[in-house]
Amino acid sequence: MSSLLSSLITASPSFSPARALGVCLGVIGIIWIISYRKFVSAVIRTFPRDVTALFRLLHVVRDLWVLQNYNCTVSQAFDDVVRRNPKKILLRFEEQKWTAEQIQELANKVANYFQAEGYRKGDTVAIFMENCSEYTILWLGLSKIGVVSSLVNYNLRLQSLKHCFEAVSCKAIIYSPGLSTALEELDLGTKPLFCIGKETSAKLSNVSKDLMTQLRDVKGTQPVVKETIGFLDNLMYIYTSGTTGLPKASTIKNSRFLMAAVGVFYMHGLKKTDTLYTSLPLYHGAGTFLGAGTMLTYGVTQVVRKKFSASNFWKDCIAYDVTKAIQKSIFMIRGLRRRIASATESDSEDDSDSLDGTANRDPTFRENELFAPVVEDFDESEDKIRPEFGVSRRTSPLQMLQKFLTDGIIGDVVRETNRYAEQD
Numbered sequence: 001m002s003s004l005l006s007s008l009i010t011a012s013p014s015f016s017p018a019r020a021l022g023v024c025l026g027v028i029g030i031i032w033i034i035s036y037r038k039f040v041s042a043v044i045r046t047f048p049r050d051v052t053a054l055f056r057l058l059h060v061v062r063d064l065w066v067l068q069n070y071n072c073t074v075s076q077a078f079d080d081v082v083r084r085n086p087k088k089i090l091l092r093f094e095e096q097k098w099t100a101e102q103i104q105e106l107a108n109k110v111a112n113y114f115q116a117e118g119y120r121k122g123d124t125v126a127i128f129m130e131n132c133s134e135y136t137i138l139w140l141g142l143s144k145i146g147v148v149s150s151l152v153n154y155n156l157r158l159q160s161l162k163h164c165f166e167a168v169s170c171k172a173i174i175y176s177p178g179l180s181t182a183l184e185e186l187d188l189g190t191k192p193l194f195c196i197g198k199e200t201s202a203k204l205s206n207v208s209k210d211l212m213t214q215l216r217d218v219k220g221t222q223p224v225v226k227e228t229i230g231f232l233d234n235l236m237y238i239y240t241s242g243t244t245g246l247p248k249a250s251t252i253k254n255s256r257f258l259m260a261a262v263g264v265f266y267m268h269g270l271k272k273t274d275t276l277y278t279s280l281p282l283y284h285g286a287g288t289f290l291g292a293g294t295m296l297t298y299g300v301t302q303v304v305r306k307k308f309s310a311s312n313f314w315k316d317c318i319a320y321d322v323t324k325a326i327q328k329s330i331f332m333i334r335g336l337r338r339r340i341a342s343a344t345e346s347d348s349e350d351d352s353d354s355l356d357g358t359a360n361r362d363p364t365f366r367e368n369e370l371f372a373p374v375v376e377d378f379d380e381s382e383d384k385i386r387p388e389f390g391v392s393r394r395t396s397p398l399q400m401l402q403k404f405l406t407d408g409i410i411g412d413v414v415r416e417t418n419r420y421a422e423q424d
Contacts, residue, residue: 110141
């Protein structure tokens with residue numbers, strides 16, 4: 001090193017100390033780059049991604065600041081969507097098509113009806129329903145008068161189901177006709193019951209009201225609310241697996257819901273012209289936050305399916321002109337992924353190249369022979385079916401330390417020798 005510097009100095013009579021310092025720093029820089037070439041290469045390759053993420057994050061911060069500054073609720077955010085494009089089709093379920101103003105009208109009817117029935121801010125109403133077009137509209141309407149919706153898993157029965165109703169002191173239950181049997185098994189006392197459709201159960205027919213019939217003559221104008229409902233007020237309860245063996249209610253405020261919706265919209269690169277497909281149960285956080293959230297906040301069209309169907313997945317994507325699909329409903333669960341893969345031998349896939357999905361990172365994402373046809377069908381699939389680390393509740397992003405790096409792409413989880421992710 002010293003001989004190199006001496007030769008450079010003697011070769012140039014006008015060589016100044018500043019220039020010598022520059023040469024030293026340059027040599028040190030070259031040595032550092034060579035020594036840490038893997039790190040430098042990773043920085044260069046991920047720089048475009050990081051810049052994109054930064055700009056998207058700035059958009060998220062901006063929108064959340066506006067929503068918080070105006071003390072905005074989910075229903076107020078949707079009011080803005082309706083004002084901008086009232087005729088746009090925002091919700092599709094089977095053969096039904098709902099425009100923004102139709103959703104708004106029914107939500108207002110729900111709000112006005114329950115307000116007239118004496119429900120006020122802070123009251124809780126359970127929604128015990130299968131996926132349908134009215135699901136999101138119901139809790140949206142209730143939120144307009146400050147009533148908190150309890151989104152109950154329709155697979156629950158007996159004690160677990162009763163616990164969900166009692167844990168948050170539900171004052172009424174809205175349910176699907178197909179779930180009447182589950183309610184018949186419980187002693188609900190005099191709790192009001194509202195059925196979405198004609199009740200066929202002899203036991204419940206005398207105590208249950210057909211909500212859609214009740215709403216028929218209710219005004220569809222904005223409800224007049226005396227209480228202040230804002231950004232930090234409760235919006236809904238979503239149930240998680242509790243430590244006692246019974247479901248545990250998680251409180252979702254307007255702020256948390258909007259944060260999730262805004263984050264998903266920008267960080268996943270959604271556009272207002274997208275059509276989002278979800279077959280997840282709408283009582284699930286992902287089905288509500290990702291699907292309904294982007295619809296109500298930004299006007300992204302949502303396609304709701306009653307239940308997941310591998311054989312109809314690609315057909316639905318084509319029929320509804322789907323451009324995005326919620327990741328957890330398709331790729332997170334390995335069983336669902338296998339079912340999609342087994343249903344890929346179809347001519348309808350040829351027209352599905354516009355679909356963009358997000359896949360939870362799985363050790364066998366590429367290696368699994370069942371899923372290989374799906375990967376092959378998507379040219380440069382890393383850009384269309386994006387593997388993401390930290391999507392599921394069982395893993396979390398780790399600080400990228402050298403000792404944790406593996407042979408996989410940056411962001412891969414630490415693996416055991418069998419190449420499966422290490423479990424807790």
